[in-house]
Amino acid sequence: STTRKGEGTGIGLALAKEMVELLGGQIKVESKVGRGTAFEISLPVTRNAPLETDIRKDIFVAMPAPENLPKKSKACPDTPNTMPAWPQNEKPLLLIIEDNPDVIEYLQACLGTGYRFLTARNGKEGVETALEKVPDIVISDVMMPEMDGFGVCEKLKNDPRTSHVPIILLTARARVEDRIAGLSHGADAYLAKPFNKEELCVRLDKLVALRKQMQEHFTNKNISEKSEPDSPEEAFLQRLVAIIHEHLGEEDFNVPRLCRSIAMSRTQLHRKIKALTGQSTTEYVRNTRLREAKRLLETTGMSVSEVAYQTGFRHPNNFSTAFKNYFGHSPGGTNK
Known part of the structure; x- marks a missing residue:
């Protein structure tokens, strides 16, 4: 073949060596440039064949013929x-x-x-x-x-x-x-x-x-733009949070605009966020807004309506419902 970079080190030699050694034999090779390669296999001939149950036939899985493939199961x-x-x-x-x-x-x-x-x-x-x-x-x-x-x-x-x-x-x-x-x-x-x-x-x-453990880690961790990331995955989420914060008060900042800002297709961004957090892109954007809203309620004197508008919610009632669903209590009950 002209396509393989490592010609001559494929699975065939590994299988041949394994099979010869299972039979108690030896395999040797002699090769000369420009002349060719010769393989020598030596197998013992005895009258003391092992019982079938002693043969290590299930240690490795070789490639069977297609008709012998296992049926699909769980x-x-x-x-x-x-x-x-x-x-x-x-x-x-x-x-x-x-x-x-x-x-x-x-x-x-x-x-x-x-x-x-x-x-x-x-x-x-x-x-x-x-x-x-x-x-x-x-x-x-x-x-x-x-x-x-x-x-x-x-x-x-x-x-x-x-x-x-x-x-x-x-x-x-x-x-x-x-x-x-x-x-x-x-x-x-x-x-x-x-x-x-x-x-x-x-x-x-x-x-x-x-x-699953990574999803739990990033779901429970408050991603901060200012902290030093522990991994490329955390650095990616920091970048994502920074973009959302840049457009925090824009109620029309949606998933397509986020995709353009981070230079990914909708599918790529969705599967990346889903793999890291278990959330959809829409859920992650909304939850990032809600976490920032909670911080504003705890650290400023802004009213619930002001915080709702500041974090991109058009209607304060929708904001209050989303806040309670996410944090388990209404925004009015957030302690300053």
């Missing part, structure tokens, strides 16, 4: 799944970047109905899809045409639209230095092919759980 049914039962439109959106269609089909069969899937057949297409759709998780091969998995990690982790998205690299390059390279480019996990299905499922479950 996500990772063989693992102690910690994911909640998501409604269809709220299931995590998982992007698989892989140039082998059989591997894509196998991953989808393994993960079952616990996710919604996007697929891309090379690194460049994967980055474009991720930036447009902003998935919840990315699983990427390392050796691909157009752009390798390391390049995918670097692009996505350095773009504010996708910097929060966890990335799992799946590859046959299982050396320690390869793992370090993947992690140094921003990968959240690095699994070797042939991969252990159960480990992949547990990794995915934990990444989804971490996302």
Whole structure:
């Protein structure tokens, strides 16, 4: 192939080595530039074959033929799944970047109905899809045409639209230095092919759980424009809050205007805010207005109506209702 950068280090050699060693044999290679490569496999011949139950046949998951793929079921049914039962439109959106269609089909069969899937057949297409759709998780091969998995990690982790998205690299390059390279480019996990299905499922479950913890953290934290951000995600929310505060008294400052101010599409901004806070863009703008209203009521002598107009609410009655729904008490009961 003329498209792969790492020709000759794919899954075939890893599978051959694993199978030979399972049979108690050895595999050797001799290669000379310009002359070719010779592989030598030595297998022992004995009359002491192990019992079938002793063979480590379920340690690794190889790629079966399409007709032998597992039937689709709930996500990772063989693992102690910690994911909640998501409604269809709220299931995590998982992007698989892989140039082998059989591997894509196998991953989808393994993960079952616990996710919604996007697929891309090379690194460049994967980055474009991720930036447009902003998935919840990315699983990427390392050796691909157009752009390798390391390049995918670097692009996505350095773009504010996708910097929060966890990335799992799946590859046959299982050396320690390869793992370090993947992690140094921003990968959240690095699994070797042939991969252990159960480990992949547990990794995915934990990444989804971490996302829920991140949402709780940012939901409960008062984002201040003046404080030093602890992460790129907090820096993004600080920028968002600053833009909302700039237009705080403008009742017509809406989501389309916010999207233009932060240079994101409506879908990109919605999925970014949803991933970080669990709120829609409209909810986040309204709640930011309400938090500022509460601060004004606590620190100034402004009346409830004045604060309502100051924070972009056209009608004080609507402001009072929204305030009570968010804080659990009316604005008139806020202590100064």
